[in-house]
Amino acid sequence: MNVDLGTVSEGTANPVPVGTVIYSVEGRWDAHGGHNAGWCKSSQSANDRVQTRVNFTMPGAPVTGFENVYPTNLVGVGVRISIWANRSYYGTPTVPTYIPLTLNANLQNDWVSGGPAYGTGFLLIRVEVIKTATNWQAGPLQFAGGNLNVSAADGASNTSTYTQVNIRGTMSTRSCSVSLGSRDLQVDMGEIRYPAGFSSREAGGYGPTTRFQLSTNCVSSPRTSIQFDPVTAASGYPNILGIPVGRSNTRGIGVQLLDATGTPIPLANPVFLVNPAHDGLNTFIFGARYFLTNDFSMVRPGRANALATYTMIYE
Secondary structure, eight states, X not given: OEEEEEEXXXXXXXXXXXXXXXXXXXXXXXXXXXXXXXXXXXXXXXXXXXXXXXXXXXXXXXXXXXXXXXXXXXXXXXXXXXXXXXXXXXTOOSSOEESSEEEEEOGGGSOGGGOOOEESTTEEEEEEEEEOSSSOOOEEEEEEEEEEEEEETTSOSOOEEEEEEEEEEEEEEEXXXXXXXXXXXXXXXXXXXXXXXXXXXXXXXXXXOEEEEEEEEEESOOOEEEEEEESSEETTEEEEEEOOOOTTBOBSEEEEEEOTTSOBOOTTSOEEEESSOOSEEEEEEEEEEEEESSOGGGOBOSBOOOOEEEEEEEO
């Protein structure tokens, strides 16, 4: 039986909770992997049947803290399998039951001419892929388990495995990395004369806009936002970057950040950028301008260096 998950993605800003079923498939076993059947007889040459032990097995030990969830090759991703029958069938549960599971099939009680065997024709299966850690490991997913094997119930035969569940797919985290040139960005706003270079002499007046850009490299097309946080906020203006107090620093001036359309950006709040971001390089345009936090009489010339940190948010 083969299960292909395709690509399963998760955003880093709002990850699904641990324990969430992130993929599930359910149906007739034969519909997913073809029909298989097995039986045991008293000898190689005999034309009879003996009581047959049927084992549904899983590899290794369950993930710590989870019931019947088994690890895959990727940290944070586990698999749980349930089986049942759609009718009374050699003691097979008729309601979904987690495996590992062992039962004895009384094939010896059926006519040999009917070819009694324990097969997958009446079996139903549910395969669940489950998040088992806060952050799953991205990469190609591989899992082989859910083996169905038979042996003589009295232990007098070999064990034969005639089908198993194979799971393939790709686990991806929707995220981006900030390009090297955007990590510690300096925006040179030049020298602005006051009051000639401002829109007015009153508080709220602003200077010309200096554009700058931030670039990211993204995978799995995340919804992307950004949050700017001031190292120092201007007094009375929470959305304006403040200029630190200093003998050679300006006074009565702050820095206002703008989006690509020239709209002021609120500080300390996420600002939507794009959904989805392109896989690969994405470039976002912003602006910065000096902003009067006091009127003409309170402004003092000097250095006007403001600092902000920014956080990229991916969903």
